[in-house]
Amino acid sequence: MGDRPPLTPPTSPSFWRSPLRGPWLTAVLGAVLLAGITLLSVTGLLSYAAYNPDLAGGVNDKTPGKGLLGFYLFSWPTGPHWLYRLTQGLHVTLGITLVPVLLAKLWSVIPKLFTLPPARSVGHALERMSLLLLVGGVLFEFVTGLLNIQLEYVFPGSFYPLHFYGAWVFIGAFAVHVVLRLPRAVRALRERRDPPAAADDTGLVAALPDRPTVTRRGALGLVGAGALVLFATSAGQSIGGWWRRTALLAPHGGRDPGSGPNAFQINKTAAALGVRARDTGDDWRLTVEGGGRRVRLSRAGLLTLPQHEAALPIACVEGWSTDDQQWGGVRLRDLAALVGLGAHAPGVLVESLQPHGAFRRAALRDNQVRDPRSLLALRVGGAELSLDHGYPARIIVPAAPGVLNTKWVSRLTFGEEW
Secondary structure, three states: OOOOOOOOOOOOHHHOOOOOOOHHHHHHHHHHHHHHHHHHHHHHHHHHHHOOOOHHHHOOOOOOOOHHHHOOOOOOOOOOOOHHHHHHHHHHHHHHHOHHHHHHHHHHHHHHHHOOOOOOOHHHHHHHHHHHHHHHHHHHHHHHHHHHHOOOOOOOOOHHHHHHHHHHHHHHHHHHHHHHHHHHHHHHHHHOOOOOHHHOOOOOOOOOOOOOOOOHHHHHHHHHHHHHHHHHOOOHHHHOHHHHHHOOOOOOOOOOOOOOOOOOOOOOOOOOOOOOHHHHOOOOOEEEEEOOEEEEEOHHHHHOOOOEEEEEOOEOOOOOEOOOEEEEEEEHHHHHHHOOOOOOOOOEEEEEOOOOOOOOEEEEOHHHHHOOOOEEEEEEOOEEOOHHHOOOOEEEOOOOEHHHOOOOEEEEEEOOOO
16 A cells, blocks of 8 residues: 555645635625625514513513613504514524525634644734624524524524524624725725735635636525525415425424414414413403503403504514404503503503413503504404413514513503502
8 A cells, every 4th residue: 555645634725725715706705695694683683672671670671781782672562563573673684594694604714723833913913803703603693593594403502592682792793894805805805806826815816726617696596595595484384375385494384273363373382372262261361450450351341342453563573474364352542541541551560370481471552552453352253262372361562572562461560669
C-alpha cells in the first residue's frame, strides 16, 4: 500500500474548493436575508406586544425580568380585526420560506468559521464574536420557531422566554454584522464578479477551485425554488379557505376538520387540558366580579342577556388561523355593566376551568373589553360551542392572539384588583 496523502484540515484554505463561493453570492443571499430577517424581527416583536405582557402584574408575561427589552411595548389595538392574523401569519410563513436562503448563506460563509488565527486584533476578535453570536442566534431562533410551529415542545423550558431572549441576542449580533459588512456587500453587488483568490479580502474565493457543476445563478435558482416550495406548503394555514389544504407542513394544514359550525381548527382538546364534561354541565356558573360587586350566572342566565354577533378569526402564535367565524354571545362591556362598570369598562382578568396550561389565566386591556365585537361567546355559526371550542362559554376578541381567546371561562374579574 502506498502512502496516503495527508488529510487537509478545514482550517486550510485549500480545504474549501467550491467554485461557487465568493463575495457576490454571499452578498446576494445576504441582501435577501437583510430584508427578510428585518421583517421577521419586526413581526416577531409585534407578536410579543400583542400579548399585552405588562397587564395584570405579569399574568400575560411569559418572559419575566425582560426589563429594558420591553421598551417598545404599546397597547395592542383591536382593529383591524385581522391584524394579528396578518402579522403572525407573515412572521411564521416568512420564517419557513427563508430556511433555504439561510442554509445557503451559512454554506457560503462556512470557511470563515475555520479561519486561523481566531483573532488578529481587537477589532477582528469583536467581529468573530459577533459572527458566532449571529450564527448561533439565527440557528437557535429558527430551530425553536420551527419546533413551535409543529407543536413539538422538545426544548428545555418554555418557548416564550427562550425565543424572546434568543431573539434579542440575535438582533444585536445581526445589527453589528450589518454595520460591519454592509459596505463590503454593496461593493460586491456593484462589481457583479468575484476577484481572484489572491486579491480576495473576504477569504471566500477558493484558492484551488473544483470544476463547476452549476452556475451561481443556477444555485440561486435552486435556493429560490426550495423557498417557493416551502411557501406553497405552509402559507395556506394563514390564508385560509381552499388554500388550507396546501399547508402540508403545518400541523393543522391539509386536514379536513369535518363539517358543521364547530368544524374548524383547535390546538388542544378539552381532554388534553383536563377539562371534563361534568365540569361544564348544568352546575357550571360564571362568576363576574368588579367594583366590589359579584354576580353568578348560569348558561341559561347568560342567554337571557342581550345577545350580539361578531365575525372574527382565531389566529395562533404557531401561524395558523381560521377564517372569520360568526360568533354569538354577550358583550364583555355588558358583563362589566352587571357589576356597575359599564360606562368606562376597565380591563378584565379571565380565568378558565382548565387546571393547567400557560394561559389558564389571561388579562385583556380596557380597549379590548370596550370593543363591541369582544364577546363572551356562547355560540358559533348559529350552533352551541362544542366542548373542544370552549363550551359553555369562551372569550373572542378582535386582533388578539388565540391564547387570549380563553376557552371554558369560569370567572371574569373587572378592574385593577387582580
